[in-house]
Amino acid sequence: MIQNDIFFADQQLELEEVEAGKLTRKIRARGGKLMMVEVFFKPGAIGYEHEHPHEQLCYCLAGEFVFTVGSEAKTLVAGDSVYVPASTLHGATCINEGRLLDIFTPQREDFIKS
C-alpha cells in the first residue's frame, strides 16, 4: 500500500482485464487522496450502475458513451466530463469503442492489489 511514486509512465503500468473481451483498465497516477484510472471499452461494454463513498470525476478520452448519474443520462464524446457526487448511482454504456478516465478522492483502495 505504501508508495511514493511521482511519475507513472504509461508503458510501465499493467493493463488489467475487468471483463474478457470488453473491458480493461490501467490504474495510473495515484497518491495521497487522489487516484486516476483509465478504462478501455469495446462497443457494447457496460460499466454497470454502482455507487461508492468516493467522489469521482470522469473525462471521455475517446469514443462515445451513454453515462448515467442518478436519474439523468447524457451522451459523452471526447472532451466531455462528469462530476459524480459521493454515494450516487452511476454507470456507462459504450456506444463506440473508447476510453474513460476516472478520478477518485479518496483513492479506491479496493482497486489496489495487496
Next chain:
Amino acid sequence: MIQNDIFFADQQLELEEVEAGKLTRKIRARGGKLMMVEVFFKPGAIGYEHEHPHEQLCYCLAGEFVFTVGSEAKTLVAGDSVYVPASTLHGATCINEGRLLDIFTPQREDFIKS
C-alpha cells in the same frame, strides 16, 4: 460559487486565455473536493514552477512535455501521468504542441471567476 452541475459538455465550456498565443485552458468537471482543468500548450509554452496546498494529478492527453516535480524531471507523452503532492514545486515545458489534464483536490478556488 454554488454549482451543482453533473455533466460538463466540452462545447459549453469557456476557453480562457492564460498567456497570449501560448497557453489556454478550460475548467471542466468540478464539484465537492474535485476539479479538472485541461491546459492547451503551444510549443515552447511554459507552465512555470509553482506550488499550492492542493494535491494534483496530471495526465498527458497529447504532445510532449518536460514535467518537473521537486528536483526530478521527466518527459511526458500521451498516456503518461504524474502525482504532485501538496505544497511541492512543479512545472511543465511544452516540447511538442499538446494538452495536459490537471486534477486538483480540493478545488482551485482561485481559478473560479466570481
